[in-house]
Amino acid sequence: MKLKREATKRQLIGMIVVLSLFVPASAFAGAALETVKGHVDKVLEVLRDPALKPAESAKKVKKDRIRAISEKMFDFVELSKRTLAQNWNRFSPEQQKEFIELYKSLLEDAYADKILTYSDEKIAFIKEVQLSEKTVEVQSTVFRKTVEIPIYYRVILMKDGVWRVYDVVIEGVSLISNYRAQFREILSNKPPESLLETLRKKVGKG
Amino acid sequence: MLREKLQKGKTMKAIHSFILAFVLALCPASLLADTSSITPNAEQSQDTETLTAPQMSPESGVATPADGMMSFHGSSPTAYTYVQDENAISLSAQHTDAEKKEAQEAEPVEGKDVNEEAEEEGPSIADPLAPFNRVMFHVNDKLYFWVLKPVAQAYSHIIPEDFRIVFSNAYDNLKSPARMLNNLLQLKLKAAGNELIRFIFNSIAGIGGLGDVAKDALGIKKQEADFGQTLGRYGIGHGFYIVLPLFGPSSLRDTVGLAGDRLMYPLTYISDVDLSLEASAVIFAHEKVNDTSFKIGDYESFKDAAVDPYVAMRDAFVQHRKKKIENID
Numbered sequence: 001m002k003l004k005r006e007a008t009k010r011q012l013i014g015m016i017v018v019l020s021l022f023v024p025a026s027a028f029a030g031a032a033l034e035t036v037k038g039h040v041d042k043v044l045e046v047l048r049d050p051a052l053k054p055a056e057s058a059k060k061v062k063k064d065r066i067r068a069i070s071e072k073m074f075d076f077v078e079l080s081k082r083t084l085a086q087n088w089n090r091f092s093p094e095q096q097k098e099f100i101e102l103y104k105s106l107l108e109d110a111y112a113d114k115i116l117t118y119s120d121e122k123i124a125f126i127k128e129v130q131l132s133e134k135t136v137e138v139q140s141t142v143f144r145k146t147v148e149i150p151i152y153y154r155v156i157l158m159k160d161g162v163w164r165v166y167d168v169v170i171e172g173v174s175l176i177s178n179y180r181a182q183f184r185e186i187l188s189n190k191p192p193e194s195l196l197e198t199l200r201k202k203v204g205k206g
Numbered sequence: 207m208l209r210e211k212l213q214k215g216k217t218m219k220a221i222h223s224f225i226l227a228f229v230l231a232l233c234p235a236s237l238l239a240d241t242s243s244i245t246p247n248a249e250q251s252q253d254t255e256t257l258t259a260p261q262m263s264p265e266s267g268v269a270t271p272a273d274g275m276m277s278f279h280g281s282s283p284t285a286y287t288y289v290q291d292e293n294a295i296s297l298s299a300q301h302t303d304a305e306k307k308e309a310q311e312a313e314p315v316e317g318k319d320v321n322e323e324a325e326e327e328g329p330s331i332a333d334p335l336a337p338f339n340r341v342m343f344h345v346n347d348k349l350y351f352w353v354l355k356p357v358a359q360a361y362s363h364i365i366p367e368d369f370r371i372v373f374s375n376a377y378d379n380l381k382s383p384a385r386m387l388n389n390l391l392q393l394k395l396k397a398a399g400n401e402l403i404r405f406i407f408n409s410i411a412g413i414g415g416l417g418d419v420a421k422d423a424l425g426i427k428k429q430e431a432d433f434g435q436t437l438g439r440y441g442i443g444h445g446f447y448i449v450l451p452l453f454g455p456s457s458l459r460d461t462v463g464l465a466g467d468r469l470m471y472p473l474t475y476i477s478d479v480d481l482s483l484e485a486s487a488v489i490f491a492h493e494k495v496n497d498t499s500f501k502i503g504d505y506e507s508f509k510d511a512a513v514d515p516y517v518a519m520r521d522a523f524v525q526h527r528k529k530k531i532e533n534i535d
Binding site: 106107109110111113114117144145146147171172173174177178179180181182183185186198199202 | 328330367371374500503507510511512513514517518520521522525526528529530533
């Protein structure tokens with residue numbers, strides 16, 4: 001009896017703790033922005049780390065670190081689903097799994113190199129705009145030598161109370177929409193397997 | 207009479223130069239950025255938006271850069287709402303779709319499949335010239351890797367960055383009248399006024415636009431606007447997709463836009479005697495090379511990231527132009 005009551009009590013406390021973790025995350029305006037900004041700041045730290053100056057040898061270290069940050073920053077499952085949209089259901093669970101992995105490597109390969117060339121760019125986080133109950137757009141601007149590039153991160157509040165990025169919109173161009181257009185073209189007359197094959201080749205090559 | 211003759215020669219020049227400038231602008235980094243256009247559904251609702259525009263842009267010009275951005279972004283949600291309401295009928299606005307979908311989505315993660323259909327309705331464009339466009343795409347691709355890039359690389363080794371920025375400012379200043387007129391046509395009076403101030407101030411205090419004094423000292427930022435965008439705001443759709451040699455991705459409407467902007471370009475009105483066709487070709491080539499020198503690597507990474515670069519470019523073009531027409535900036 002006593003044990004049981006104790007257990008119930010513990011459960012209650014546990015629930016309260018979980019709930020209290022939840023509420024601030026969603027209620028606190030700016031949480032999404034702070035989350036994204038935190039990740040981006042970490043990436044910048046890696047890029048500017050003076051200990052990692054010797055270019056070539058440090059490149060791999062930097063890439064690995066950026067990759068580790070991106071794992072925390074992005075929700076690749078959400079990103080994959082939204083990219084494939086309707087076509088997602090045409091993939092078997094195994095194919096979906098493989099797609100997520102391949103797509104992730106594709107994005108990481110493609111953008112890690114690009115990001116490594118950035119270092120002295122200034123980034124300003126402007127504000128966040130609520131898109132829906134669980135999604136927010138965090139708006140930032142990158143200042144380059146002669147131009148300013150608006151980069152918006154679309155983030156979703158996960159079940160665990162963490163904000164994760166599911167789309168990046170650069171100068172009005174949504175990353176997932178852009179890939180959706182490309183994948184749709186392939187999937188319009190070919191089965192999911194050939195898209196996977198294409199991605200395997202692409203990733204293997206990179 | 208004289209003027210007519212002048213004009214004709216200029217038109218040729220104009221087209222020539224436009225092409226040059228645009229390719230550069232388009233290919234590399236801002237490949238998603240500079241030219242092109244929007245969805246056919248550049249809907250009429252834009253009119254409503256346009257009307258509100260003058261009131262929206264006010265702050266964006268005068269305030270400090272950061273403030274300006276804030277206020278312009280701040281105003282955009284309102285604008286979006288507008289579009290959304292009116293778009294209930296025409297279903298193009300990507301944002302609208304995204305918002306709709308997301309609104310429905312909110313709940314269970316599993317309920318996603320339903321909503322994604324909405325998301326799938328991103329902007330699109332007719333591409334009846336696909337075979338020609340693909341060829342042009344490859345021509346531009348080679349042009350970049352074989353000519354533009356090596357030249358721009360050599361150029362940036364020789365010319366220090368500060369000088370290249372000065373050139374960039376000067377070329378940009380020449381496009382200020384076109385921006386001003388287009389803002390005016392779009393009823394963005396404040397933006398037009400800011401562009402006017404910028405042009406005068408930068409031309410004088412910035413010595414022919416060598417420095418962007420208006421931005422550095424007065425905090426008045428460039429107010430982007432082009433004629434393709436103006437046409438789009440008045441409800442004219444893309445027509446169809448065209449990849450222009452040198453200029454890169456465009457559409458029927460935006461190609462007309464290019465020509466229109468060309469007519470608003472000061473050098474168009476300098477007589478042949480003072481500025482020969484060759485000279486203006488050189489100027490445009492230089493502008494393109496100078497511009498590219500800041501963007502080396504951008505096109506490469508775009509291409510690297512793409513599974514189908516042609517489709518990726520086309521989609522990016524449409525999305526980018528759509529955004530430009532919808533936005534109140």
